[in-house]
Every structure is written in structure tokens, then in C-alpha cells.
Amino acid sequence: MGAANEPGVVIVGAGQAGSELATSLRTQGHAGGIVVVGDERWLPYRRPPLSKTFLAGDAAPESLEIKPAALYAKLDIEVQTGVGVETIDREARSVRLYDGRALPYSTLVLATGGHARRLAIAGADRPNVHGIRGIDDVLRLRADFVPGRRLVVVGGGYIGLETAAVAVQHGLSVTVVEAAPRVLPRVASPALSQFYLDLHRERGVDVRLGLGVHAFEGAERVETVVLADGSRIDADLVVVGIGIVPNTELAETAGLEVADGIVVDSATRTSDPAILAIGDCSHHHNARYDRRMRLESVPNAMEQARVAAALICGKPAEYRAVPWFWSDQYELKLQMVGLAEGHDRIVLRGDMGERAFVQFHLRDGVVVAADAVNRPQEFALARRMVTEGARPDPQKLGDPAMALKDLV
Template identity: 50%
Template sequence: MERILIIGAGQAGAQAAVSLRQGGFKGVITMIGAEPAPPYQRPPLSKAYLKGELEEQRLYLRPAEFYEAQEIDLRLGVAATGIDREAKTVVTDEGETLSYDVLLLATGAPPRRLNAPGADLEGVHYLRTLADSERLRPMLSAPGRVVIVGAGYIGLEVAAVARQHGRDVTVLEMAPRVLARVASEPVSEFYQTLHRNNGVDLRLGAAFEAFEGEHRIHAARLKDGEAIDCAAALVGIGAAPETRLAEEAGLEVSNGIVVDEYARTSDPAIFAAGDCTNFPSPRYGRRMRLESVPNAIEQAKAAAANMIGGETVYDALPWFWSDQYDVKLQTVGLCEGYDELVVRGDPAAKKFAVWYLKDGKGLAVDAINDPASFAMGKKLITAGAALDPAKLADTGVDLKTLI
């Protein structure tokens, strides 16, 4: 094997390229990315970078010179338009045909687009790329209300930044609580209180209808007829895996590019990693798709090892984080399917953890300004330790004694 081609220059693609070299691969590595910037961190785009507190170069995962030094042919501003599996080639939007022996798809998960009147008006934003964050930044200093559609992590993080810059903010969430897909009621209630205490006009059970304006947005209209005047809007209604290339190439796709435990697709010469994949989790006994930096990194490491002949099973413990105001949420594990919930600490003090148990063992932890619970949660869940709910709830009990 002499040529490995990586489509996607995000966290997963970059990690795979680095891991291939670290794993001893001496052949040609070509990585193509549609954006002009070298691989960079996305989480700060809704936080420090949006605020202007972080320079672009500090987002980069590696200096641009690193790729040259490692003989990684990094092609930026180039998008793949098609895969010919039989010929083992990829065509780019520049008309070039690139050959591969093994291909990695690391195409990510762009934001879901809002299908509603006025969604294409100037002033309606999405947030995934550097360019998106830069286009959004002027709203922090411009007059007028900001409307955010969707109370997931991106929406709430941008709401926090906007309020910290003195903007009036309305958040519209169709569900009865924020973070409904990913968190329990105690966590949702905490964030609802946090945002309202910081002056956010948070509307739950709000049915969005349309944006209004001539060329530029001037209002968001709800289905009950209410119009909320605004100067800008952010749509944060989730992300959809980028699977077009895989589908058109005839690969198996179902809520992501379907891979096995080795990150291999239905074509043995093609692997996939990161937000775009639907993979089997031995830990949870089901298939899943995760949107997180740790998942992208660890799955890319496994994919890289297996692309050069390894047999590494991907079964990392998922974890996530979010920063809003003076609050850091750190989550380890997935809480879906829990049969008992334990709150440790005091939500009113902005320091507590919610532990999710199943059959007496740790399934997940949401730690809010509580790094110790996050760190111990990782250890206890990994160890499969039996946990006493009463001891978990007692802040006088050292978590280390539970291992």
C-alpha cells in the first residue's frame, strides 16, 4: 500500500494523518479540505473565538509547516465531488483525479438547515466554520435583538456570549426544556434558570414559523402569530452527517456512514471516522453516531491503525463539554437508558453533578463546575463499579473510596 487519501481536513482527518505517520506509514498521505484554513478546533467558534479572545492561528491543531515536515500533502480549498470505487480514484472540484489504495472519509456533520420562509435572509446565521463565526461576530456589537432558534449546546453557548456583550437575546425552543435530547431534567432546569437569570428571553414549547424581512431579517414569527423584532438570528437545530459522497459511491449509509468496529465501511478499502459515522459500540451494545471532538480523535486513531493493517476495535468512552457564562459542563458517558438518577451537590451553588445509573452501575455523569466528579466518573464507569446511590449523593463521601 502506497497511497492513502483523506477527504476532510477537520479534527478526525488531521488526527488520522498524524496517527498514520506515528504508526510508521511511509507512503503518500493526501488530505483534502474544502475550507481555506488548515485543520482547526471547532468548539471555540461559539465561545472564545466568537468573542475575539482567541487568534485564528491558536485554533490550528498543528502549525501549517507541520504537514510539510511530515510529508502530508494538505490541499486546502479543495472539495471532493465523486468517488470511483472500482478505479480507486476521487475527483475534486478542481477537476483533478486523485488515486488511493485506502480512503478515509472524515466529512463531518454540517448544521441542519432550517426549512422555513425567510431562512435565506441576510442576518440569518449558522455556526460550524471559521467563516461562520466571523460572519456572526458583528452581531455582538450591533444594535437590535438576537433570536436563536434551538436550545442545544451551540444555541445556548452563543446566547451566553451575546448576553455577555449586552445584547438582547431570545431563544426559541420547540421542546418543553432545553438540551432535551442530551440531558436530564435537573440539568435542563439548571440551564434554564442560568440563562433567565442572565437576562435571556427563553421561550420553551415555542413553535417557530418564519423569518420576516425584505432582504435582511427584521423579525422572527411564531406559529401563534407573535412577531419578535430582531437584527440577527442563529439557527442551531442540530447537525446532519455529510454522507453525499458515500451514498453516491454506493456505500451503506444510515444516519451516517455505516462502519464496523474497525471503522471500515462496506467497502474494505474505505474507512470513515468522526461525526459522519454510524458505528457499533461494544460498550453500549448498539449502533450510534456521536458529534464530539474526543470521538473524532479516538475513532480516527483506530481507523489509522486499521488502515495500515491493525485490528483495533473502537470502543472509547464518550465525553463532551460546554462553556456558558461562568459554568463548565463536562459529561462522560451517555445517559440514555438510565434507571436511577442521583444529584450530588447543590445546583443553586453552581457546582453539582448528576449521576446516571443502570443496574446499580455508572452509565454517565453530567458534572457542572465539578471537575472531580467528571474525572472520577470516567474511572468508575470504565471500571464498571457498583455504586451506592446514598454514598454518591453524600458530598461528605470521597468519590475515590467508591472504586
């Protein structure tokens, strides 16, 4: 940052949120220095393909880049990869990198993301136990991804089921172990969970529900996964997909308020007005839902980045976006919008048996959330309905003969 001597915007975290913030600052008119610092060796890249096309070997690391190096250079954005931030000196408004250098800042933005949650059991550090959080994680895993090998996936959420789908299509023998009584327990309705359970079992995945993992056994590598009921599963490799833990250590050490993430207001400010936090690491106030939450999604990261950019550019905005998510498994695309909490009615549009449908969640007649499988055009309309708080006639909403655009 002509750089290193003049305070500018320093962004800690070279992921989706950090990249989006850096470029949004330029498009919103910020002319000062911008430095993005990331501890991985890669330029900012998209994480969703890691458990999908990249795991399948259908994408190179460079294809995951959010923006090419030339664009950062053109926008005068300095991206420093392969180096982490060790400490924040709030009084001096400076961060110290692990290589000993100091970077002064006028505004510091923490976009530190999260790390894969680990199982706290013996053997979890064996070389054939993998997490899926970064490119290097998947490169190590792909070396073990050999047809005929026995894979045990711990966790039946998005990452676990996406990994299982790729693995079984590549000829591995796959067992998924989920401690909850159903798959996708945190995000899906019971009916949608059953739909995906049936789908995976039909494709040959052995899914064990309501069972935690008790131990990993083996010599140098895990050879057996022991479940809570004493049953044993032979394994050549293990993938643990049980969520992420927000990276808050830097914020905690600096004395910022932390509670399941770095606490920020609806404009992304932390307890220190010179420090913002965005993306997976932020526990934010969402004005739309009038409550605090932490969301792990690309749309959330990008929207928070734009809100932070507006604040830095003197045009403060409020974060009030409707959350949405997606998952690709086999030939099916699942798209979800809104939070279904508190719904009192579900309206199904289409036929689950035909594997193309939309499930609407209503509360007091208002569409508060929707889940779409292989209905991308209707999902776009469903997003509008959730965003605008639509009150459609439930009978018409569930009738595929009625054009959904007429109900928005």
C-alpha cells in the same frame, strides 16, 4: 504525494478526525503517502471554540489550528485546503477533486463531518440568518454582533445556549426559541435542563419553550421572527442552532451504505473495505453499547481516527469508547460522560444552588453516565466509574464528605 502519482492514504475532510488520523498514522508507523483534502481555506482547526471564545472575539483563526503547518510538513503529510472532492471512483481507487485533478488511493478515509441544519422556511437564506459550523460562519456573524442589537437564537441545545451566553455578555438582547419543552432536550436530564434554563433567564435571556418558528419576515433582512403560536419577536440577527446533518452525499453517490451517516463497523470500515469513515459523518457500531450510533463530539472523532489508523497499519482495533462531551456557558463548564438511556436512578453529589455538582445516572446499581458542572477533578473520576462499570454505594456516592476516589 510524491505523491500525486502513487496511491496512498487519502483523507477527505480537514477537521478534527482527519487531522488526528493523519498524525496517528505516522505515530503508528505508516510510511506511505498521506494526503488530507479539505474544502475550507483553513488548516484543520478546532470547532468547539467557534461558539465560545472565537465568537466572543477572544481568539484569532490561527489560534484554533489543531496542529501547525510545520508539523504536517515535518511528518510528510500533505494538506490541501480550499478544494473539495467531487466523486469517488471505487473501481479505479481514485477521487476526483473539483479542480479536475485525480488522486489515487490505497485507502480512502471519509472524515467529511456535517453541515448546519437549516430551517425549511421562507427567509432562512437572508444575510442576517447565521449558522455556526465554520470559521467563516462566525466571522460573518461577528460583524453583526453589536451591543444593543436584538438576537433570536433558534435552538436550545449546546450551540444555541453557548451563543446566547456570549451574546448577552456582549450587550445584545437575546431570545432563545426551543421547540421542545425544555433546553438541552437531547442530552440533559430534566433537572439539568431546569438548571440551565434558570441560569440563562437569570442572565437576562428570554427563553421561549415548546414553540417552533413559523416564518421569518422582513425585506432584505429578517426583521421579525414569527413563532408557531403567532407571537412575533423583533430581530436584527438570527442564529440557527438546530443540529447538524452528516455530509454523506459523496458516499451515497459512490454507492456506499448510508443510514443517518456513513455506515461503518466497529473498526471504521464502510461497505467497501478500501474506504473507511470516521467522525461526525460515521454511523458506527459501538462495541461497548452493542448498538449502532452516530456521535458528534471531538473525543469520538479522535478515538475513531486512532482506530482507523490502527486498521490501516495492520493492527485492527475495535471502537468501544465511552462518549463524552462538554459545554462552556458563562463561568460554568458542563462535562458529560456516558449515555444515560435506561437509567433508573439519579444520585446528586453537591448542590445545584452552589453551581458545582455532579449528577450520576445509575442502572441496576451501575454508573452508566455522569454530568458535572464546575467539578473537573470529580469528572475525571466519574469517567473512570462509567468506563469501568463501577457499582458504588449510592449513599456514599451522593455524600460530598466521602472522597470520590475511594468509590472508584
